[in-house]
Amino acid sequence: MMENLVVIGNGMAPGRMLEHLLETSRGRYAVTIFNAEPRVNYDRIMLSPVLSGEKSYEQIIIHGDGWYIKNGITLYKGHKIVAIDRDAKTVTSDHGVVESYDKLVIATGSVPFILPVPGHNLPGVLSYRDLDDVNAMLLAAQSRAKAVVIGGGLLGLEAAAGLEAQGMDVTVLHLMPTLMERQLDPAAGYLLQRAIEDRGIKVICKANTKSILGDRKVEGVELADGRIIPATLVVMAAGIKPNAGLAKAAGIATNRGILVDAGMQTSDPDIYSVGECAEVGGHVYGLVAPLYEMARVAAAHLADGKSTAAFVHNDTPTKLKVTGIELFSLGDFADGEDRHEIVLRDASAGVYKRLVLKDNRIIGTVLYGETADGAWFNDLKKKQVDISDMRDTLIFGQAYQGGTPLDPMAAVAVLPDDAEICGCNGVCKGKIVGAIQEKGLTSLDDVRAHTKASASCGSCTGLVEQLMSLTLGEAFNPTAVQPMCGCTSLGHDDVRRLIKAKSLKNIYAVMQELEWSTSCGCAKCRPALNYYLVCDWPGEYADDYQSRFINERVHANIQKNGTYSVVPRMWGGVTSANELRAIADVVDKFNIPTVKVTGGQRIDMLGVKKEDLPAVWADLGKAGFVSGHAYAKGLRTVKTCVGTDWCRFGTQDSTGFGIRIEKFMWGSWTPAKVKMAVSGCPRNCAEATCKDVGVICVDSGYEIHFAGAAGLDIKGTEVLGLVKTEDEALEVIVALVQMYREQARYLERIYKWAKRVTTDEIRRQILDDIEKRRGFYERFIHSQKFAQVDPWSERVSGLHKHEFKPMATIGIADAAE
Amino acid sequence: MSWTLIGSITDIPRRGARCVETPRGKVAVFRTAEDRIFAIEDHCPHKGGPLSQGIVHGAAVTCPLHNWVISLETGKALGADEGSVRAIPIKLEGEQLFIALASEAKAHRAA
Numbered sequence: 001m002m003e004n005l006v007v008i009g010n011g012m013a014p015g016r017m018l019e020h021l022l023e024t025s026r027g028r029y030a031v032t033i034f035n036a037e038p039r040v041n042y043d044r045i046m047l048s049p050v051l052s053g054e055k056s057y058e059q060i061i062i063h064g065d066g067w068y069i070k071n072g073i074t075l076y077k078g079h080k081i082v083a084i085d086r087d088a089k090t091v092t093s094d095h096g097v098v099e100s101y102d103k104l105v106i107a108t109g110s111v112p113f114i115l116p117v118p119g120h121n122l123p124g125v126l127s128y129r130d131l132d133d134v135n136a137m138l139l140a141a142q143s144r145a146k147a148v149v150i151g152g153g154l155l156g157l158e159a160a161a162g163l164e165a166q167g168m169d170v171t172v173l174h175l176m177p178t179l180m181e182r183q184l185d186p187a188a189g190y191l192l193q194r195a196i197e198d199r200g201i202k203v204i205c206k207a208n209t210k211s212i213l214g215d216r217k218v219e220g221v222e223l224a225d226g227r228i229i230p231a232t233l234v235v236m237a238a239g240i241k242p243n244a245g246l247a248k249a250a251g252i253a254t255n256r257g258i259l260v261d262a263g264m265q266t267s268d269p270d271i272y273s274v275g276e277c278a279e280v281g282g283h284v285y286g287l288v289a290p291l292y293e294m295a296r297v298a299a300a301h302l303a304d305g306k307s308t309a310a311f312v313h314n315d316t317p318t319k320l321k322v323t324g325i326e327l328f329s330l331g332d333f334a335d336g337e338d339r340h341e342i343v344l345r346d347a348s349a350g351v352y353k354r355l356v357l358k359d360n361r362i363i364g365t366v367l368y369g370e371t372a373d374g375a376w377f378n379d380l381k382k383k384q385v386d387i388s389d390m391r392d393t394l395i396f397g398q399a400y401q402g403g404t405p406l407d408p409m410a411a412v413a414v415l416p417d418d419a420e421i422c423g424c425n426g427v428c429k430g431k432i433v434g435a436i437q438e439k440g441l442t443s444l445d446d447v448r449a450h451t452k453a454s455a456s457c458g459s460c461t462g463l464v465e466q467l468m469s470l471t472l473g474e475a476f477n478p479t480a481v482q483p484m485c486g487c488t489s490l491g492h493d494d495v496r497r498l499i500k501a502k503s504l505k506n507i508y509a510v511m512q513e514l515e516w517s518t519s520c521g522c523a524k525c526r527p528a529l530n531y532y533l534v535c536d537w538p539g540e541y542a543d544d545y546q547s548r549f550i551n552e553r554v555h556a557n558i559q560k561n562g563t564y565s566v567v568p569r570m571w572g573g574v575t576s577a578n579e580l581r582a583i584a585d586v587v588d589k590f591n592i593p594t595v596k597v598t599g600g601q602r603i604d605m606l607g608v609k610k611e612d613l614p615a616v617w618a619d620l621g622k623a624g625f626v627s628g629h630a631y632a633k634g635l636r637t638v639k640t641c642v643g644t645d646w647c648r649f650g651t652q653d654s655t656g657f658g659i660r661i662e663k664f665m666w667g668s669w670t671p672a673k674v675k676m677a678v679s680g681c682p683r684n685c686a687e688a689t690c691k692d693v694g695v696i697c698v699d700s701g702y703e704i705h706f707a708g709a710a711g712l713d714i715k716g717t718e719v720l721g722l723v724k725t726e727d728e729a730l731e732v733i734v735a736l737v738q739m740y741r742e743q744a745r746y747l748e749r750i751y752k753w754a755k756r757v758t759t760d761e762i763r764r765q766i767l768d769d770i771e772k773r774r775g776f777y778e779r780f781i782h783s784q785k786f787a788q789v790d791p792w793s794e795r796v797s798g799l800h801k802h803e804f805k806p807m808a809t810i811g812i813a814d815a816a817e
Numbered sequence: 818m819s820w821t822l823i824g825s826i827t828d829i830p831r832r833g834a835r836c837v838e839t840p841r842g843k844v845a846v847f848r849t850a851e852d853r854i855f856a857i858e859d860h861c862p863h864k865g866g867p868l869s870q871g872i873v874h875g876a877a878v879t880c881p882l883h884n885w886v887i888s889l890e891t892g893k894a895l896g897a898d899e900g901s902v903r904a905i906p907i908k909l910e911g912e913q914l915f916i917a918l919a920s921e922a923k924a925h926r927a928a
């Protein structure tokens with residue numbers, strides 16, 4: 001007697017299972033399949049080429065109608081199973097067909113996750129799962145209108161590329177900061193985003209969909225930040241979840257998916273499950289390779305009750321099927337102490353490769369731009385090959401193994417004389433070597449000056465240095481530049497220059513284009529890069545708070561016991577009864593233990609609990625205070641004396657001018673802290689001659705000082721010059737600070753920067769060259785439009801509110817529980 | 818081991834941390850750039866600095882007080898410094914984070 005085998009679902013997994021079963025035990029079972037989709041088994045993976053027009057549905061069919069007839073399989077198309085009766089051993093379809101089984105296979109796949117936002121069921125909102133979705137998208141695309149794809153994962157990007165190929169104007173919304181973050185590290189995510197944008201698709205990361213707008217059909221998508229993106233088609237590709245509901249209702253054990261053992265058997269011995277709906281060994285899967293493995297195992301058990309075939313977990317590589325984008329990701333690519341990484345970046349070719357090793361074995365791989373070696377790396381990982389012997393050349397791929405190791409110097413040595421070294425300026429090797437020899441050049445700067453090589457984008461600096469070593473031998477010492485940190489060989493100046501030259505506008509871009517050797521930087525380079533980007537791209541760069549030191553992240557100074565100090569601005573050191581009363585009230589209300597007058601002419605409240613910070617600021621804000629930035633690499637205080645208002649020696653309104661400077665410049669971020677002072681006469685009660693910038697008022701005008709210090713070093717200021725009016729003094733001070741902002745290295749105070757650049761040069765650019773001064777001044781004003789926001793009031797109104805509270809409080813359970 | 822729900826992974830910014838108050842002191846919970854999660858005592862082995870307030874890079878955190886670098890995986894100080902903090906068992910189920918403390922504790926999620 002043939003046994004009855006019933007299969008629920010006709011996707012790729014059961015299709016493969018039946019092929020195996022027919023091979024080994026044809027005739028053992030009478031097979032009946034119920035498929036909710038009204039069609040045969042087709043290659044779901046190839047829906048993207050169908051969407052983009054590269055393939056037709058007919059081309060992606062796996063088993064045509066003839067196959068079912070030939071193999072005597074009954075296929076119920078468009079029949080959805082609505083109940084499993086395990087006692088009677090029957091299944092029932094929505095059309096009322098009842099079929100009894102000896103063995104049952106549940107292969108119901110996944111269901112797309114639909115964001116439960118308002119408007120999610122409007123006509124024009126689609127998921128991306130089956131041929132019906134693709135047909136609906138193709139229909140919508142005929143209007144050539146706007147589409148929004150929610151989700152920047154594999155499915156979302158393939159949908160976006162397909163819709164774009166069909167002539168739609170597409171925007172991808174992605175909740176996370178980088179695309180495909182589950183498969184790619186941020187560096188590769190950045191490259192991918194660039195490639196997607198290059199095809200004309202807009203990408204918005206950190207986009208939190210609030211609702212889908214529209215009256216009777218979709219008209220647009222609204223984000224949580226209030227942005228509205230018009231669209232006539234919205235594709236939700238925000239993830240999938242195993243379709244385990246039917247099994248669960250029948251009392252079969254489920255977790256995220258239908259629980260099966262390594263033999264694909266569910267908690268009911270007569271029922272198996274394969275495909276995306278099955279959960280085995282704690283994993284559920286969304287790629288076919290493991291599903292095919294499930295199919296093989298299930299077929300073996302169905303064919304032979306004593307089979308020992310067992311499912312083993314293996315990582316499956318991810319690839320994106322968008323023509324022209326090469327991307328490969330495999331395994332675990334997080335970094336850690338016991339792991340080592342090998343990173344290769346070739347910025348000009350847009351290549352990024354990263355291998356993560358543990359105990360000299362590959363555990364993860366991310367390849368972007370050049371993926372030919374993916375299979376080889378996959379193989380090494382699967383076989384757990386010890387790579388110690390090829391470690392130095394591993395990242396270059398299989399082709400380099402066994403050959404001579406790559407010595408960069410040797411590679412440069414064999415280049416012909418006419419090989420182009422500097423692409424920007426078209427300088428070849430012969431010209432550089434010739435100039436070094438003839439003119440006796442010994443430093444990189446000399447070579448830049450004489451040949452222009454490496455003087456533009458700088459990406460050939462390494463090559464030029466190698467040429468110098470080759471030509472000069474020992475005499476050349478390239479290590480003169482102090483690298484920023486262990487993550488790069490570039491110094492601060494090079495990094496600053498390249499950020500501008502290459503228009504790098506976020507940290508991932510910098511790390512990729514400048515070939516950082518780590519995937520996420522360190523506590524030294526990240527704050528520096530964040531500052532450079534804030535300074536160079538005002539309004540465009542989104543400040544990366546995770547790269548800021550805690551003080552600048554929470555806008556208060558951390559103290560030795562983990563509490564914080566709060567210093568509100570007292571403009572120019574002037575206060576009032578109301579302000580003092582407000583401070584007194586805050587101190588009482590929040591039980592602040594210490595109140596101190598600082599050396600910067602204002603009041604410090606010390607020992608505030610982190611959780612209290614927003615409430616403290618709210619009260620201070622009501623009294624008109626803003627943050628004093630006592631924690632910031634930014635403008636701190638402007639000390640003043642009482643000047644002409646009261647003092648019998650005062651020559652100008654030093655108090656008023658100090659307040660004016662502080663109100664003009666507060667909020668700006670600078671390479672290191674900036675302290676200023678204005679004294680009303682040379683008696684200098686505001687101590688202006690030991691500040692970063694100081695003003696001594698005299699009868700004939702304003703003497704502007706700079707580059708003083710009174711901390712770790714004590715140094716009197718240099719005199720920049722004398723100007724006649726307060727307006728001019730302001731412009732000079734602002735321009736000076738902007739020049740410092742644009743040129744100094746992170747954490748370098750003005751006096752150290754000035755020593756490098758020389759007082760003469762600064763005077764030339766700020767006092768003598770009026771046009772240059774205006775340029776600096778205007779750039780500062782532009783930057784202030786974005787910087788001069790009180791961080792306290794922003795946070796009182798909810799920004800980063802997660803920072804200030806513990807995420808949970810675990811108490812001793814009360815008896816009632 | 819008894820697991821206590823402390824919130825969702827999305828409560829923590831990438832390359833960031835938050836802390837959880839427990840009867841035995843604060844626990845710092847970290848999320849790396851690649852979504853790995855860790856929990857360690859929020860107490861630097863040097864002078865007790867709050868590690869949850871440091872800069873997170875790779876699978877390490879730099880203490881905000883004097884820049885010791887602590888491995889999130891082992892709780893040990895890296896580089897030349899010596900000392901370690903206790904790592905706390907943590908797991909992720911879906912988006913939910915659980916840590917394992919003594920069985921009598923229960924969590925109140927912050928709003």
Ligand code: SRM
Nearest residue numbers: 557565597598599600601602630636675709710711712713
């Ligand atoms: C509060 C205050 C001391 C006081 O009670 O008076 C103070 C407190 C701190 N100073 Fe200061 N400095 C204070 C005025 C000064 C002054 C005097 C001045 O500004 O007129 C100096 C010398 C002038 C100078 O900067 O050249 C000064 C030179 C320093 C230095 C040495 C900087 C240097 O480059 O040499 C540091 C260390 C640093 O910044 O790296 C420092 C660092 C600090 C820090 C931020 C230490 C830290 O990183 O935690 C202290 C923060 C305490 C807090 O939580 O509030 N503080 N510090 C003063 C705050 C002024 C304000 O209202 O903002």
Ligand SMILES: Cc1cc2nc3c(=O)[nH]c(=O)nc-3n(C[C@H](O)[C@H](O)[C@H](O)COP(=O)(O)OP(=O)(O)OC[C@H]3O[C@@H](n4cnc5c(N)ncnc54)[C@H](O)[C@@H]3O)c2cc1C
Nearest residue numbers: 009011012013036037044080081108109275276286287288
């Ligand atoms: C656009 C797209 C691109 C993809 N690209 C790739 C790729 O590049 N690489 C890769 O490895 N994977 C890719 N995948 C994933 C891959 O297609 C799936 O992992 C695979 O098809 C899942 O097979 P399955 O048999 O588990 O389920 P499915 O193929 O989803 O089949 C389940 C079937 O069961 C039916 N069904 C559900 N409930 C019932 C019920 N109660 N009664 C009757 N029938 C029911 C459904 O209608 C469906 O036809 C892609 C998927 C999509 C959608």
Ligand code: SF4
Nearest residue numbers: 647650680681683685
């Ligand atoms: S600076 Fe000059 S004017 Fe001002 S208080 Fe001192 S002495 Fe008087």
Ligand code: FES
Nearest residue numbers: 861863864866880
């Ligand atoms: S307390 Fe952490 S480094 Fe000092």
